Amino acid sequence: xxxxxxxxxxxxxxxxxSLGPVQSAFLTGLRERTLLGVKTTDGRVLVPPVEYDPVxxxxxxxxxxxxxxxxxxxxxxxxxPRRGQPLATPFAWVLVRLDGADTALLHALDAPxxxxxxxxxxxxxxxxxxxxxxITDIACFEPYEGPDSGEARxxxxxxxxxxxxxIAPARLDYTYSPGRAQSAYLHALSENxxxxxxxxxxxxxxxxxxxxxxxxxxxxxxxxxxxxxxxVTTYCVVxxxxxxxxxxxxxxxxxxxxxGADLALHGRIGGIPYDQVxxxxxxxxxxxxxxxxxxxYRPTGEPDADYDxxxxxx
Amino acid sequence: xxxxxxxxxxxxxxxxQSDHQRTTDELSEVEMLMPVLHDxxxxxxxxxxxxxxxCSGSSDYLAGRAFSFTMALDGVGAWPPISESHVEMDGAWAxxxxxxxxxxxxxxxxxxxxxxxxxxxxxxxxxxxxxxPYYVAPLxxxxxxxxxxxxxxLIDAGDTDERALAxxxxxxxxxxxxxxxxxxxxxxPQGDYLVRxxxxxxxxxxxxxxxxxxxxxxxxxxxxxxxxxxxxxxDHRIEAHSLGVRDLTDSPSTRLAAERAGAFERPVDxxxxxxxxxxxxxxxxxxxxxxxxxxVDVNPSGGALAANPVMATGLIRIGEAAARIHRGTSERALxxxxxxxxxxxxxxxxxxxxxx
Numbered sequence: 212x213x214x215x216x217x218x219x220x221x222x223x224x225x226x227x228x229s230l231g232p233v234q235s236a237f238l239t240g241l242r243e244r245t246l247l248g249v250k251t252t253d254g255r256v257l258v259p260p261v262e263y264d265p266v267x268x269x270x271x272x273x274x275x276x277x278x279x280x281x282x283x284x285x286x287x288x289x290x291x292p293r294r295g296q297p298l299a300t301p302f303a304w305v306l307v308r309l310d311g312a313d314t315a316l317l318h319a320l321d322a323p324x325x326x327x328x329x330x331x332x333x334x335x336x337x338x339x340x341x342x343x344x345x346i347t348d349i350a351c352f353e354p355y356e357g358p359d360s361g362e363a364r365x366x367x368x369x370x371x372x373x374x375x376x377x378i379a380p381a382r383l384d385y386t387y388s389p390g391r392a393q394s395a396y397l398h399a400l401s402e403n404x405x406x407x408x409x410x411x412x413x414x415x416x417x418x419x420x421x422x423x424x425x426x427x428x429x430x431x432x433x434x435x436x437x438x439x440x441x442x443v444t445t446y447c448v449v450x451x452x453x454x455x456x457x458x459x460x461x462x463x464x465x466x467x468x469x470x471g472a473d474l475a476l477h478g479r480i481g482g483i484p485y486d487q488v489x490x491x492x493x494x495x496x497x498x499x500x501x502x503x504x505x506x507x508y509r510p511t512g513e514p515d516a517d518y519d520x521x522x523x524x525x
Numbered sequence: 526x527x528x529x530x531x532x533x534x535x536x537x538x539x540x541x542q543s544d545h546q547r548t549t550d551e552l553s554e555v556e557m558l559m560p561v562l563h564d565x566x567x568x569x570x571x572x573x574x575x576x577x578x579x580c581s582g583s584s585d586y587l588a589g590r591a592f593s594f595t596m597a598l599d600g601v602g603a604w605p606p607i608s609e610s611h612v613e614m615d616g617a618w619a620x621x622x623x624x625x626x627x628x629x630x631x632x633x634x635x636x637x638x639x640x641x642x643x644x645x646x647x648x649x650x651x652x653x654x655x656x657x658p659y660y661v662a663p664l665x666x667x668x669x670x671x672x673x674x675x676x677x678x679l680i681d682a683g684d685t686d687e688r689a690l691a692x693x694x695x696x697x698x699x700x701x702x703x704x705x706x707x708x709x710x711x712x713x714p715q716g717d718y719l720v721r722x723x724x725x726x727x728x729x730x731x732x733x734x735x736x737x738x739x740x741x742x743x744x745x746x747x748x749x750x751x752x753x754x755x756x757x758x759x760d761h762r763i764e765a766h767s768l769g770v771r772d773l774t775d776s777p778s779t780r781l782a783a784e785r786a787g788a789f790e791r792p793v794d795x796x797x798x799x800x801x802x803x804x805x806x807x808x809x810x811x812x813x814x815x816x817x818x819x820x821v822d823v824n825p826s827g828g829a830l831a832a833n834p835v836m837a838t839g840l841i842r843i844g845e846a847a848a849r850i851h852r853g854t855s856e857r858a859l860x861x862x863x864x865x866x867x868x869x870x871x872x873x874x875x876x877x878x879x880x881x
Contacts, residue, residue, distance in 0.1 A: 215550045228658055259660045285674045288721035304671075304674055306768065317674075317769060330678075347663055379658055385588065391553070391556055421596060421599055425598070425604050428602025
């Protein structure tokens with residue numbers, strides 16, 4: 212078996228999320244160093260506040276201001292902070308019930324060691340120097356010996372320039388491995404060959420192979436070299452220039468059934484004016500130096516294939 | 526066609542699982558999944574076209590492959606088109622959907638499968654993406670950190686301590702010595718803290734695996750399996766998503782699901798609990814009234830501490846419980862599955878064999 216391929220894969224996306232009125236007031240409040248909660252139907256104060264009562268599902272909108280000091284309700288010592296977490300040095304994850312609140316907020320506590328942390332510890336907010344209206348406007352909590360800041364007070368939730376959305380970047384890192392069948396396909400491409408795999412049951416040859424026959428639900432185990440020549444089964448004319456793609460429009464993108472394959476693959480057609488490409492056109496791959504797949508397919512000059520030969524592959 | 530509302534006669538008639546491994550670089554998801562699909566087909570003699578409904582559970586985030594669940598369908602033999610569905614949840618919830626589908630009377634057999642390939646990514650971080658995107662996910666609290674907050678709450682409440690947690694780990698992995706599919710068979714040292722108070726031994730292994738189950742109704746079930754594992758009841762319940770709103774030392778959703786599944790009507794002899802962290806078994810035992818001197822055999826498979834193919838682990842609990850009934854080593858078993866941080870959502874099924 213050839214070496215299994217692996218490559219780094221980063222999935223990264225900035226999620227743009229709109230906020231409800233309660234979330235907007237809470238996150239704008241953080242920007243203004245003001246901590247808001249919301250009153251539930253039964254009069255409890257939720258911090259962080261939500262739009263709907265977690266018990267009754269009623270819409271809740273009565274906002275209150277709570278203290279920037281509070282009490283740890285549970286904690287966990289994180290000896291090796293991970294990317295994106297609030298502090299880069301060892302810290303405690305904490306649930307903190309802010310003074311005036313009935314529920315707890317998750318955040319980080321900056322403490323020198325786990326010996327300095329316990330449930331019941333008094334803490335206060337350490338504000339981030341630059342605040343934008345996000346949960347990270349709280350840099351973290353820090354131990355604090357001081358009085359309880361008392362009961363929650365009513366608050367309108369009104370601020371100038373309220374934030375109405377957040378952009379939450381997300382990034383996950385993977386090591387991609389394509390598996391047995393696709394590894395073999397990619398290895399063959401590096402030698403300018405295209406291979407498929409034959410289903411032991413229905414005998415169809417799948418290109419590219421994914422390891423299973425979707426009709427029979429069995430492993431495709433027999434490797435078959437296909438092409439290099441093939442037939443255009445259908446095509447479209449592309450008139451929109453794609454970002455980061457150095458190809459002049461219009462051009463033709465086609466389904467190509469390589470000789471010996473029972474499934475058409477996709478490819479660009481070159482070496483012929485776009486308006487002369489037709490179903491049945493016989494083509495062959497054009498490889499560029501160091502290319503990892505055919506750059507495009509061009510006409511072979513053979514007579515067109517008869518429709519009956521490829522009609523099942525459309 | 527069966528009459529709707531007949532709740533008593535749907536059974537698990539076949540179960541298969543892969544060997545769970547730290548990595549499976551040489552296999553794509555469908556390549557990993559196919560052997561277990563073929564195994565349940567072989568056990569029942571059913572082919573893809575004979576099965577009324579197919580439902581799967583998986584998450585593309587685990588391996589970072591968009592639409593991997595559609596590729597996985599290649600292993601089923603989904604053409605000509607089959608009746609099919611997917612949940613972005615543990616396969617136990619796919620089984621719930623399939624069970625409901627059979628109860629409607631529309632079909633009398635169903636294939637349920639689930640797979641998880643955690644090895645390509647960092648599952649601790651991947652699971653942060655299921656959290657509240659406004660207040661929690663931007664802080665990237667990983668799965669072990671959240672479980673550790675729950676464990677500390679249990680210790681503070683006097684419900685457990687580190688030594689008791691270590692005993693859960695040891696008991697589970699010792700039980701897994703008789704499970705040929707387990708990733709971590711045999712007791713091992715607890716190791717260092719990953720996130721205190723949880724040590725490495727309190728946490729599940731990271732790995733890849735797959736599982737499949739076939740359900741059948743009434744006489745069809747009796748044709749396919751000598752001793753079907755009848756689903757006597759099944760229910761799932763969820764709690765508030767904000768961790769700070771919940772009492773982390775209890776699991777009212779598990780208790781309610783168990784009540785509605787009929788778990789407390791008569792004693793069970795076996796309980797397969799989906800507790801990825803030792804501390805979560807403490808919470809589940811409390812909710813399910815399985816105290817430490819109970820005679821119930823808890824996680825004879827080794828549970829999630831011995832193999833944790835995320836998205837399949839819950840389905841495996843149902844499969845393991847059913848397999849004991851198939852073999853005649855259990856008369857009445859409880860199976861539990863969980864989803865979300867700190868046991869946020871819980872499913873309970875009660876399975877029984879025919880009286881002998």
